[in-house]
Amino acid sequence: MTESWMEGARADEPMDEADQEILRSLGAAVVLVDPVPDGLVDRILFAMTLERLDADVAEMMEQVSTEPVSIRGDAAAVAETITFTSSELSVMITLSEVAGGVRIDGWVAPGGAFRIEVHRSAGVDVTETDPDGRFVFTAVPRGQASLLIHCEEPHRRSLRTPTFEL
């Protein structure tokens, strides 16, 4: 805790030296025993950034992990499939581990031209769907992420997913 918490102090019943010593020890113990979790501030800043996007939020419907599969004799990788829906669109993504991060294979239904953004606290990657609504991010660094699905037609609201873990 920084000094900032303390401005506007009030003078009231004075504390003796022993009181102050107890409070000092207690404050030190609280910070050690119950520290603010690592990364909490960064997760909050990311969530605030997403909240500011002008987009409806899709609902996470289903999250399925599949057994590790060995492809072409490569190291076994766990794939994970997540489904999101809104009143207008469904989005299905499959996450698989690759060198340098996570590959995202996605499909927007009904298909059409969408710009897809993957937001992470460190930045944004962008791609576009093919006419069937398919899209790929070949290697996205791990961490919390959220997809923004932006329809190229005018007057349609963008959609974003809740955050998920890459």
Added chain:
Amino acid sequence: MDMIEDDTPATGYVGSGIADRAARALIAYRAGFPTLMGEAVREITPLLWYAVRSQGVGRDRAEDVVQGVWVSFVGGIDTIREPQALLQWLLVAARRAAWASVRASRADAVKQAPVQDSDADRLQALVTVPEVDAQVLHDERDRVLWARFALLPERCQALLRLISLAERPDYQQISAALDMPVGSIGATRGRCLAKLRTLLADDDVRGFS
């Protein structure tokens, strides 16, 4: 809470306190400049964390509660009319969210408790404040202090926790965080410290008697 009469072009707030910094951050954020708000989040999140933990919310849930307060601030940013009130708004929101979280987890605990448990056992399960690791305290004196502190009534623990984290506690902020009238904080602090000293005196712990 009064507007400070000043001609600083950027925001109009020149105070140096945390509430002033939060007010400046809010104005800049609304105008599309998020940097100051990032700093405010960094500065204020520990206050919200300890305020929420003081209400007995577990560490896992406390993360969600604190994050939820910030997200609802972004969603409701236009409802905060007086930028100087942002800090107070956040502390009150954190307290309310903490209470809602505690109510929800107690309701869960009651549902899950086996029926044959005695009321006393069940109550005990409900009031146990969970899962911090006192092993990180290497000094025997600190461990005893922590153990005795845990015996205080919840309200005392909450208040002393927040006061202990500041050298010059701001009673307005503590009042918002705990829903305790500003005028009663001094006397309550005195009673709670006296209780703690009595508990410590029983142990004959060097230095605190």
